[in-house]
Amino acid sequence: MTEDNLTHNDEIDRVVEAWQRELPQLDVSPMLVLSRVSRLARHFERRRRAVFSADGLAPWEVDVLAELRRSAPSYELSPGDLAHATLSDSATMTSRIDRLADKGFVERYPDPDDRRGVRVRLCPNGFRAVERALADLMICEYEMLAALTPDQRTELGQLLRLILVVFDAQGRPKSPPIGPKLPATPSSVTPTPGI
């Protein structure tokens, strides 16, 4: 019965097949890439949560600490930098820094060059935590890619980059890089950024 020839294997294959049956006039083939990306990201996030919980950390904590760790040798960034780097809201970052400071992982101090600004510095405590978490994470990630050959991993990374480059290149504007783009009523917005 279920002896399909290699083509119908994961959940997305079944989803796309169902859409083609229900809405034959709609081309849902982009799902074969993007729904898989979403779904895989959710699985990955669950793994990250499990791995980090062994160290008493949450994924968002590692995200922030890792950003600071990589900013060596100063080990400090502004909240705005952190928000942009982690693709999160500015208000979210304020809250995150509060909690990380409470745990002694980072400390805040006023930016000497700009009185509006703040600098967030990584404490030794956070330094050790993030390095341990990262090592654990790499073991987990390595396992997740076990089904791929080295060449396939390289190829997969390159293909994903082709899509990401569009976002990260024009990524400077903190506003959503591309507007809602003609859903039903283009309400006089979105000057059509050149893709």
Add this chain to the structure above:
Amino acid sequence: MTEDNLTHNDEIDRVVEAWQRELPQLDVSPMLVLSRVSRLARHFERRRRAVFSADGLAPWEVDVLAELRRSAPSYELSPGDLAHATLSDSATMTSRIDRLADKGFVERYPDPDDRRGVRVRLCPNGFRAVERALADLMICEYEMLAALTPDQRTELGQLLRLILVVFDAQGRPKSPPIGPKLPATPSSVTPTPGI
């Protein structure tokens, strides 16, 4: 022109380069795949939010309604089915169904075959909403993949499936497929599901 050095282009290239500088002893190459997946998923989620907001819908609403829409011809599923299909918590699904029922998109009624169970049925209201949202989403997704040739899209989908199959195949057990154990010592776990 852009033929030779297209190696350092997206954010993940810079991240990996920084880690190799800071922690040369740690192999972070899995990030070239998995960090890109995560990051792309976040970008994608933002787009989805923007697209659906034009229809007055949230991404999680479309997720649930789409699952019901594809369950034709009955157009009904149990909360547990929906939770599993959308990779979300059982409690989350209860809350979602509450809110969708308030909006008249779905309705709940007791399972005639199992008095513990509940059936969730798609209302005409939700039927129309999800079909419109899906059409808008496909336009958005198509644009996001514009940088790829058809062959590249196919290839990318296949490579992602190789990873997903491992999750979706053994996905039956509701417990996290792999325990939070072994942060440092790969002792005896990971039964290596035979692809």
Add this chain to the structure above:
DNA sequence: CAAGATTGATGCCTCAATCTTG
């Protein structure tokens, strides 16, 4: 006014019970 950061309100998700039924 614009940029940077913060605050409070609101909404959604996760987790640990709890209740009912098989």
Add this chain to the structure above:
DNA sequence: CAAGATTGAGGCATCAATCTTG
């Protein structure tokens, strides 16, 4: 006891408004 669904508590994110400084 196990499965299915629900509840309430707590945590985190998002949004709009605010305050300060360039």
